[in-house]
Amino acid sequence: MLAYRHAFHAGNHADVLKHLVLAQVLRYMGEKDKAYTLVDTHAGAGGYSVESRYAQKNAEYGTGIAKLYDRKDLPAPLAAYVDLVRQFNPDGQLRQYPGSPAVAHLLMREHDRLRCYELHPTDHRILASYLESRPNTQVSDRDGFASLKGELPPPSRRAVVLMDPPYEIKTDYAKVLAALREGLQKFAEGVFLIWYPQLQLLESSQLAQRLKATADASAKKGWLHVRLTVAQADERGYGMLGSGMFIANPPYTLYDELQECLPYLVERLGQYDGANFVLEQKAV
Incomplete structure (x- = not known):
């Protein structure tokens, strides 16, 4: 687990989807004066x-953010993300x-609380230095899954939880599911964002359905699921085809914002003719 370094993948198509969603959620949360x-x-x-x-090893950003960075025809939510x-x-x-912490730093207000967990010692040290001057912020080298219950519910009873483990070990899929279940039990109104890779792997293909069932049972405002498929597996069936985001208690504005952006992302980031997206929600 501690061998994983996101630097190899920074700015790829999965980051584009993840941070587009995160930015829109944080903007929505910031519309109310009350801290989150x-x-x-x-x-x-x-x-x-x-x-x-x-x-530079795989230059994954070249098929992600680099495809959008200089575009003048971006849909408004994508343009706002690229501006970040x-x-x-x-x-x-x-x-x-x-x-994600930098996206948050750019969008959150001083009275909003930021709690970051990172186990990798080098990344933890870099992150702590980057955020050291931000008020109402804690950067911890403890396990984020294990620490989540202690963070909920927050003092203001407004919260966003982002879970995007590397999934390099299959137990991460079960941990995400358990963390969502326990998180909703502690704070059923919280906004939970879960990123996952789209792989030809049973745990990956079943995760969204399992998350939906968990949210159906506990989330007060339903759920939203988005998946962006940009690539095909190699001849051995390996490779990341795309990625998805599952949001429990999503902002009511998010579906329409993503509907505006996803056809554009398929066109710009798709690497084969079958590139596509899925966007579905269950409102309560």
């Missing part, structure tokens, strides 16, 4: 150089990519 808490269970380093040897990436690159050139 963001809990990031697998926070990473906060930001990544796309010029580093890690990012631009803010992270003051000279205008795409050199750095903001991870």
Whole structure:
């Protein structure tokens, strides 16, 4: 688990989908004056150089954020997301990519609470340094899954939880499911964002249905599920085909915002003729 470094994948198609959703949710949460808490269970380093040897190994950002960075025809939610990436690159050139904590840092207000968990010692040290001056912020090197129950419910009873483990070990799928179940039991009104990779793997293909069943039982405002498929598996059946986001208690605005963006993302990020998206929700 501690061998995983997101720097190899920063800015790829999965990050585009994940951070588009995260940014729209945080903007929605910021529309009310009352503070909210963001809990990031697998926070990473906060930001990544796309010029580093890690990012350059497979240059995954080239088929992700780089396809959008200079476009002038972006749908409004995508344009707002790309503007966040631009803010992270003051000279205008795409050199750095903001991870989830950096997206949060750019959008959250001083009185909003940020709680980041990261086990990798190097990434934890980088993240703690990046966020050291932000008020109402804690960066911990404890396990995010195990710590989640202690964060809920937050003092203001407004919260977003982001769970995006690497899924390099299959037990992460079960841990995500258990964390959602326990999180909703502790705080049924919370907004839970779960990212997952689209793989030709049983655990991956079944996860969305299992998350839906959990949300059906406990989420007060229903759920939303989005999946973006951009690639085909290789001849051995390996490779990430795309990724998905499952949101329990989504903002009511999110479905329409994603509906506006997904056809564009299929067109720009799709790597084969069968590229597609799924967007579904159950409102309560």
